[in-house]
Amino acid sequence: MNAIEKLYAAIAQQFPDERITTKQAADTVGLTRGVTSSYLSKLEKQGKLLKTGSRPVYWQIKRDESAFDELIGFRGSLREDINHAIEAIVYPGHGLPILIIGAHGTGKLSLAQGIFKEAIQRGIFTQEAVFKIIDCGKYKNKFNLLQREVQSIGKKEQAGFLYIKNLQVLHSEKQHELFMLANQQEKTNIRFIFSAITDLNNTNYIDFNCALVQIRLSLLNERPLDERITFVGLFLQRQANKIGKDIVISPRLLIKLAKFTNVGSISELNNRIQLLCAEAYAKAPNIKQLVISKADENAICITPNRELLETRITSLVTSALQLGPTATNLLKELSESLLAGETITEQNFLVLKVLNQVDTTVSESLLTALSQTIRQSSQEAITHQYGVTFQDDDNFWRYVALAFVFASLCGDNLPITESVPKLQVEIKKRYPRSHYLFKQLLNKIAPQNIKSAYYYLPFFVLMVQCSEKIESVHYNAILLTHGEHTASSIQQVVNTLCGNYFFEAFDMPIDVSINRINAYVRDYLVDQGSSPKGNIILFDMGSLREMFREIKKVSDQELLVVNNVTTSMALDIGLRIQRNELFQSIADASQKYSSTTDTQYYEGLSNRKNIIVSCMSGVGLSEELKKLIEETLSLSLEVIAIDYKHLHALLKNNDRQFFSNTQLILTTTDVSGDMGIDIINIYNIFDKSVSLKLETILLQTGETQKSSNLLIERLLRFLSIEGIRGRLQILNPDVVIQESQDIVSHYENFYNVKFEPRLKLNLYMHLSLMIERMLVSTTVSENSFQEASLTPRKKDFISLSKGIFQPVEQKFNIKVQNYEIELLYQLLKDFIFIDK
Numbered sequence: 082m083n084a085i086e087k088l089y090a091a092i093a094q095q096f097p098d099e100r101i102t103t104k105q106a107a108d109t110v111g112l113t114r115g116v117t118s119s120y121l122s123k124l125e126k127q128g129k130l131l132k133t134g135s136r137p138v139y140w141q142i143k144r145d146e147s148a149f150d151e152l153i154g155f156r157g158s159l160r161e162d163i164n165h166a167i168e169a170i171v172y173p174g175h176g177l178p179i180l181i182i183g184a185h186g187t188g189k190l191s192l193a194q195g196i197f198k199e200a201i202q203r204g205i206f207t208q209e210a211v212f213k214i215i216d217c218g219k220y221k222n223k224f225n226l227l228q229r230e231v232q233s234i235g236k237k238e239q240a241g242f243l244y245i246k247n248l249q250v251l252h253s254e255k256q257h258e259l260f261m262l263a264n265q266q267e268k269t270n271i272r273f274i275f276s277a278i279t280d281l282n283n284t285n286y287i288d289f290n291c292a293l294v295q296i297r298l299s300l301l302n303e304r305p306l307d308e309r310i311t312f313v314g315l316f317l318q319r320q321a322n323k324i325g326k327d328i329v330i331s332p333r334l335l336i337k338l339a340k341f342t343n344v345g346s347i348s349e350l351n352n353r354i355q356l357l358c359a360e361a362y363a364k365a366p367n368i369k370q371l372v373i374s375k376a377d378e379n380a381i382c383i384t385p386n387r388e389l390l391e392t393r394i395t396s397l398v399t400s401a402l403q404l405g406p407t408a409t410n411l412l413k414e415l416s417e418s419l420l421a422g423e424t425i426t427e428q429n430f431l432v433l434k435v436l437n438q439v440d441t442t443v444s445e446s447l448l449t450a451l452s453q454t455i456r457q458s459s460q461e462a463i464t465h466q467y468g469v470t471f472q473d474d475d476n477f478w479r480y481v482a483l484a485f486v487f488a489s490l491c492g493d494n495l496p497i498t499e500s501v502p503k504l505q506v507e508i509k510k511r512y513p514r515s516h517y518l519f520k521q522l523l524n525k526i527a528p529q530n531i532k533s534a535y536y537y538l539p540f541f542v543l544m545v546q547c548s549e550k551i552e553s554v555h556y557n558a559i560l561l562t563h564g565e566h567t568a569s570s571i572q573q574v575v576n577t578l579c580g581n582y583f584f585e586a587f588d589m590p591i592d593v594s595i596n597r598i599n600a601y602v603r604d605y606l607v608d609q610g611s612s613p614k615g616n617i618i619l620f621d622m623g624s625l626r627e628m629f630r631e632i633k634k635v636s637d638q639e640l641l642v643v644n645n646v647t648t649s650m651a652l653d654i655g656l657r658i659q660r661n662e663l664f665q666s667i668a669d670a671s672q673k674y675s676s677t678t679d680t681q682y683y684e685g686l687s688n689r690k691n692i693i694v695s696c697m698s699g700v701g702l703s704e705e706l707k708k709l710i711e712e713t714l715s716l717s718l719e720v721i722a723i724d725y726k727h728l729h730a731l732l733k734n735n736d737r738q739f740f741s742n743t744q745l746i747l748t749t750t751d752v753s754g755d756m757g758i759d760i761i762n763i764y765n766i767f768d769k770s771v772s773l774k775l776e777t778i779l780l781q782t783g784e785t786q787k788s789s790n791l792l793i794e795r796l797l798r799f800l801s802i803e804g805i806r807g808r809l810q811i812l813n814p815d816v817v818i819q820e821s822q823d824i825v826s827h828y829e830n831f832y833n834v835k836f837e838p839r840l841k842l843n844l845y846m847h848l849s850l851m852i853e854r855m856l857v858s859t860t861v862s863e864n865s866f867q868e869a870s871l872t873p874r875k876k877d878f879i880s881l882s883k884g885i886f887q888p889v890e891q892k893f894n895i896k897v898q899n900y901e902i903e904l905l906y907q908l909l910k911d912f913i914f915i916d917k
């Protein structure tokens with residue numbers, strides 16, 4: 082992509098519908114104004130941008146034109162109707178017949194012609210296609226003739242549209258017959274558009290065996306004022322063209338014409354304007370200009386044969402409504418109020434004041450329909466997922482709708498100024514969570530305008546009563562689970578039960594990567610702004626540590642991650658957030674949910690000073706040691722019992738940072754570690770030097786001399802034969818210890834070595850506990866040694882061990898698992914192969 086294409090892409094993405102100045106374009110891509118200006122001109126020459134105005138010049142993305150763009154209201158009151166029409170045009174087969182209902186002169190024919198042109202534009206018909214009109218009014222008592230006429234058009238090898246108007250004059254059964262003829266549409270190349278002035282009796286088309294798209298046009302006086310002003314402008318232009326003179330009119334008269342409340346027909350408005358012009362013309366036929374109102378310094382001059390460009394109409398509307406100053410002033414006042422830290426009630430008041438000024442310009446029926454749509458959309462986009470409810474008051478929703486109408490009036494007619502985007506930033510800063518919810522609504526009802534700041538004016542009206550509650554939540558809580566609806570349904574239950582927005586949820590595809598998850602979380606956190614108290618993430622499965630580490634990279638706030646999430650767990654956290662509990666207390670509570678749930682809220686193994694205990698002879702032994710240490714030392718030290726294999730993995734896969742609070746590792750074998758953590762084999766405390774070392778470490782961690790002495794004393798006892806005795810629960814200690822001694826002496830004999838007393842003690846302990854463990858173990862280890870990877874020494878050791886264990890296996894009816902032999906090998910290898 083070269084620089085010019087990049088500029089185009091940036092404008093297309095950020096300002097798809099808006100007009101912007103050269104400076105705004107330059108700021109978007111970070112180029113100088115001069116360079117940007119030359120790029121913009123090139124884009125205009127390529128036909129990609131539309132240039133309007135002078136000082137300042139405005140630029141806008143050129144859209145593919147649609148045949149409907151010529152209709153006034155194509156983006157406003159006719160938008161829905163046009164969408165229906167397009168559905169009928171593009172429907173596979175031969176499209177669908179259409180019925181347009183609307184009072185006299187409300188644009189039925191104009192819309193039908195628009196449909197015809199659009200069908201050509203879309204390549205459905207060629208330029209040779211026909212548009213035939215049949216007026217039922219001319220065939221009142223000659224239905225057969227009418228029928229024949231319609232049939233003959235269908236039979237001719239013609240393609241195009243047949244517009245059958247004034248259907249209401251026919252008897253209902255005749256109407257029905259005509260509808261049936263529309264079935265020809267499927268077989269011929271003729272498409273049908275019916276029109277009627279009044280509603281037809283429903284039964285006429287209820288059993289019509291082909292779908293009929295119905296479009297209902299509203300009266301002129303029910304359409305938005307800006308559209309009505311545009312109609313006046315259009316008709317004045319037509320008159321100026323006709324008589325070849327400038328027409329001069331004051332804005333006040335122009336608005337007055339547009340505001341005629343009793344004119345429902347567009348044709349009638351046209352007639353009135355024509356009469357006004359005729360009157361003025363008759364008064365002064367020789368004057369160059371046709372002045373149709375008293376001289377006014379702001380008078381608008383309409384020049385003949387100058388196409389009524391959209392921008393001229395726009396300026397007509399804005400000047401007539403005083404939209405520019407009103408909106409600018411409102412934005413300024415809102416900014417000031419936000420900066421001054423005033424409440425949302427004040428800001429709402431400022432918006433309502435302006436809405437009351439424009440209220441009369443909006444048609445009530447449109448407003449009612451719009452307010453229902455917005456109410457429904459708010460329910461779907463906010464209440465349903467986020468549990469936030471709104472007032473059940475028609476007047477409230479009417480104002481919300483009015484605010485949206487004002488927003489679209491400003492968005493359509495005012496160029497965006499530099500101060501405008503600031504409003505959104507300020508709202509986000511002040512009301513981050515409410516802003517987030519409001520954006521969900523905008524995404525639903527006006528996604529194309531999500532960047533237009535005018536569309537944030539309704540924010541204050543909608544959120545006035547609930548923002549305080551929404552902003553009282555100080556944590557970002559996120560649910561991340563696999564599956565299509567899992568996270569969102571937990572979210573819905575919890576937010577709804579708590580009646581507030583606590584959780585955002587992300588339903589993730591099964592094969593989602595950690596990078597994608599990160600992107601969800603990162604985007605969300607950025608969108609939320611920084612939360613003062615921390616982030617809480619509940620997810621279903623995956624590595625806790627990986628999740629913690631990755632998310633920590635995205636935000637340096639306090640972070641709690643919890644896995645194996647359930648609804649009740651999320652609810653408990655929701656309630657704690659609601660009570661504004663401290664982060665630490667939520668984290669503590671989350672550790673007690675269930676044995677299958679893990680949590681992490683600090684980096685590394687623990688956020689407290691700790692001692693790790695890990696025994697090769699099983700986690701049971703580690704747990705006992707843990708208990709012993711806990712009972713002896715002060716509470717400030719955390720004792721963590723870890724499975725021996727797990728410790729190995731931790732030491733291998735983590736850095737010093739992970740063990741930053743670890744003061745000491747106690748094991749029952751010699752473990753090497755180059756991480757700078759003291760690792761003591763507890764059997765070595767029989768050595769004076771090692772027990773002194775232990776004592777020093779304990780004193781350094783803040784333990785008293787007394788408790789450290791006591792610990793060493795208790796450990797020694799724990800590790801003695803008596804200690805082993807006390808620890809066997811099922812088997813007779815005398816028998817088992819004897820067996821263990823026999824096994825050890827077998828190894829000594831075979832390898833011709835003499836083990837030191839403490840290694841022997843360690844082995845007695847290990848073997849005795851192992852025999853008992855094998856006896857109670859219900860699982861049978863499946864893993865077998867991978868022969869190929871075994872060294873000859875290990876192979877020999879394994880086969881020797883199997884022989885040594887045979888008598889014990891028979892005696893106790895157990896099977897010593899390969900894993901246990903492996904452990905024993907690790908324990909002994911440094912003592913039996915000493916010669917090499």
Ligand SMILES: Nc1ncnc2c1ncn2[C@@H]1O[C@H](COP(=O)(O)OP(=O)(O)OP(=O)(O)O)[C@@H](O)[C@H]1O
Nearest residue numbers: 151152153184185186187188189190191192347348
């Ligand atoms: N959306 C529109 N934009 C611009 N001009 C329009 C629009 N709708 C109607 N007009 C103009 O209003 C006048 C009346 O429109 P049209 O003839 O289409 O109405 P109609 O409902 O078919 O009328 P009738 O019921 O009398 O047959 C025409 O001059 C037409 O050009």
